[in-house]
Amino acid sequence: MIRLENVTKVYKGDVTALREVTAEIQRGEFVFLVGQSGSGKSTFLRLLNREEVPDSGKIWVSGKDLSKLRSWSVPHFRRSMGCVFQDYKLLHKKTVFENVAFALEVIGQSRPVIRKNVPAILDLVGLTQKAERFPNQLSGGEQQRVSIARAFANRPEIMLADEPTGNLDPSTSVGIMKLLDLINRRGTTVIMATHDRSIVDSMQRRVIELDRGVVVRDESRGIYD
Amino acid sequence: MYRLWYYFRETFSSIWRNLSLTMAAIFTVAISLALVGASLLVREGAERATAQFQEGVEFIVFMNADAAEDQDLAIREVLDNSPVIASYNYIDQEDAYEEFRNLFADKPDLINSVSPSVMPPSYRIVPSDPSAANVSELADQFASQPGVKEVATATEAIRQIDDFSTRVSQALLVAAVVLVAVSALLILNTVFTAIGARRQEIEVMKLVGATNWFIRIPFMLEGTIHGLLGAALAIPALFIVDKQVLAFFQESDAVPLFRGFAVPEGFVWDTSIWLLLIGGTVGMLGSAVAVTRYLDV
Numbered sequence: 343m344i345r346l347e348n349v350t351k352v353y354k355g356d357v358t359a360l361r362e363v364t365a366e367i368q369r370g371e372f373v374f375l376v377g378q379s380g381s382g383k384s385t386f387l388r389l390l391n392r393e394e395v396p397d398s399g400k401i402w403v404s405g406k407d408l409s410k411l412r413s414w415s416v417p418h419f420r421r422s423m424g425c426v427f428q429d430y431k432l433l434h435k436k437t438v439f440e441n442v443a444f445a446l447e448v449i450g451q452s453r454p455v456i457r458k459n460v461p462a463i464l465d466l467v468g469l470t471q472k473a474e475r476f477p478n479q480l481s482g483g484e485q486q487r488v489s490i491a492r493a494f495a496n497r498p499e500i501m502l503a504d505e506p507t508g509n510l511d512p513s514t515s516v517g518i519m520k521l522l523d524l525i526n527r528r529g530t531t532v533i534m535a536t537h538d539r540s541i542v543d544s545m546q547r548r549v550i551e552l553d554r555g556v557v558v559r560d561e562s563r564g565i566y567d
Numbered sequence: 568m569y570r571l572w573y574y575f576r577e578t579f580s581s582i583w584r585n586l587s588l589t590m591a592a593i594f595t596v597a598i599s600l601a602l603v604g605a606s607l608l609v610r611e612g613a614e615r616a617t618a619q620f621q622e623g624v625e626f627i628v629f630m631n632a633d634a635a636e637d638q639d640l641a642i643r644e645v646l647d648n649s650p651v652i653a654s655y656n657y658i659d660q661e662d663a664y665e666e667f668r669n670l671f672a673d674k675p676d677l678i679n680s681v682s683p684s685v686m687p688p689s690y691r692i693v694p695s696d697p698s699a700a701n702v703s704e705l706a707d708q709f710a711s712q713p714g715v716k717e718v719a720t721a722t723e724a725i726r727q728i729d730d731f732s733t734r735v736s737q738a739l740l741v742a743a744v745v746l747v748a749v750s751a752l753l754i755l756n757t758v759f760t761a762i763g764a765r766r767q768e769i770e771v772m773k774l775v776g777a778t779n780w781f782i783r784i785p786f787m788l789e790g791t792i793h794g795l796l797g798a799a800l801a802i803p804a805l806f807i808v809d810k811q812v813l814a815f816f817q818e819s820d821a822v823p824l825f826r827g828f829a830v831p832e833g834f835v836w837d838t839s840i841w842l843l844l845i846g847g848t849v850g851m852l853g854s855a856v857a858v859t860r861y862l863d864v
């Protein structure tokens with residue numbers, strides 16, 4: 343489903359963020375990306391949703407060769423992908439419901455579809471009671487749930503999560519991980535960059551470790567170290 | 568349908584959020600387009616005012632409205648017998664009134680204020696030698712005849728009107744072009760500010776896969792609406808120019824030729840449509856530049 347072949351990414355200023363990275367991720371997998379700060383985890387994820395393009399090497403996502411993807415078709419490509427970040431990226435003037443609805447509205451979904459799907463997704467992330475609240479009336483964990491709901495609104499095949507628990511305390515993080523696990527069990531491939539040792543150790547999923555842009559470890563039921 | 572509603576809502580909420588800049592942009596467009604329109608009206612007015620001097624007519628002898636019959640006959644006698652006059656055409660009071668009515672067909676007030684008896688009858692004269700020196704000599708001869716109100720020579724009168732109108736319309740046009748450029752920049756800046764105010768939304772839109780045009784269209788609409796609203800404000804100004812300024816010349820008795828300084832209402836409406844087109848285009852171009860420069864989608 344996802345394949346990287348000898349991928350190298352050099353940022354301007356001569357920072358080699360990824361060097362000759364090769365990896366393959368199957369449909370339905372749950373993959374942790376670990377490694378020290380600056381090892382290239384975020385770059386790995388940004389290459390997958392085509393926010394960045396590699397300097398050499400090839401990337402396939404859902405059978406598409408990303409180097410052959412025209413820039414006008416990038417938006418449609420991104421619709422099959424949900425993205426979650428450490429800082430949630432919620433819109434503060436919109437309610438929980440509107441934040442999730444916005445993601446469907448701007449890809450041209452009709453009002454009836456939105457009215458039907460948004461409550462179902464809010465139910466999935468456990469925020470039905472708080473649909474009319476604004477982000478600043480929610481806890482960090484709840485805000486991250488909204489952002490996951492928004493990422494999942496279009497039922498993506500792939501979910502990219504960049505340190506989704508980075509700002510949360512351990513017990514809240516567990517709740518977020520349960521949610522991502524649930525989404526993964528519904529068939530969505532999840533790739534998550536994290537620094538959280540206890541989460542990686544307890545989930546017992548595939549771990550890819552990067553060190554200064556190089557894959558140094560790839561275990562199917564790994565732990566953090 | 569949902570999409571149209573979305574564009575509409577986003578565009579107007581953005582305009583509302585950015586009201587002071589939006590107003591500045593709209594008023595600048597209005598002022599510059601009013602000047603463009605005024606310049607077009609003056610030019611058209613001048614063309615119509617000089618229309619009497621066609622088919623070789625080089626000068627016109629205006630008689631007093633109450634000139635005695637023998638004064639009139641004396642002039643005609645000179646015209647009929649002079650070897651230097653190729654031909655002439657007599658416009659009696661009825662004809663003059665008729666022309667006046669045609670010229671001001673859409674201004675019944677003005678027509679009602681005159682009657683054939685106050686119109687000056689005139690001779691439109693084609694000399695055999697149309698050189699400027701000859702024409703002015705002939706004009707002087709007629710001007711000193713009893714019963715003659717005034718002699719307008721083509722060279723002098725047309726030059727007067729042409730000078731006046733080209734100077735006015737060029738000055739207006741230069742000011743207008745500068746202001747149109749300024750308003751395009753203001754629209755660009757307003758749309759740029761609107762983009763800045765919605766950075767986060769735009770980031771999320773890109774993230775979830777909104778297409779480039781979906782992101783751009785509300786901003787382009789916003790700029791186009793600035794242009795169109797500005798033009799809409801310029802149109803009443805155009806009618807004021809037509810009614811007040813041009814009417815001032817029409818009613819001035821000083822130079823009879825200026826009485827022809829009028830444009831029909833239809834022309835004012837045509838000009839209005841042009842203003843809307845120019846305004847919309849300037850707005851669309853200004854916002855298109857803002858969108859392509861600052862919205863790297």
Ligand SMILES: Nc1ncnc2c1ncn2[C@@H]1O[C@H](COP(=O)(O)OP(=O)(O)OP(=O)(O)O)[C@@H](O)[C@H]1O
Nearest residue numbers: 353354357358359378379380381382383384385386
């Ligand atoms: N846009 C950019 N321009 C230049 N250099 C960049 C850019 N983004 C990342 N880098 C550099 O690339 C390297 C890898 O960065 P990346 O963000 O992928 O690391 P990371 O593993 O996500 O780090 P962290 O755990 O701190 O989030 C770092 O040295 C970083 O400074």
Ligand SMILES: [Mg+2]
Nearest residue numbers: 383384385504
């Ligand atoms: Mg990172």
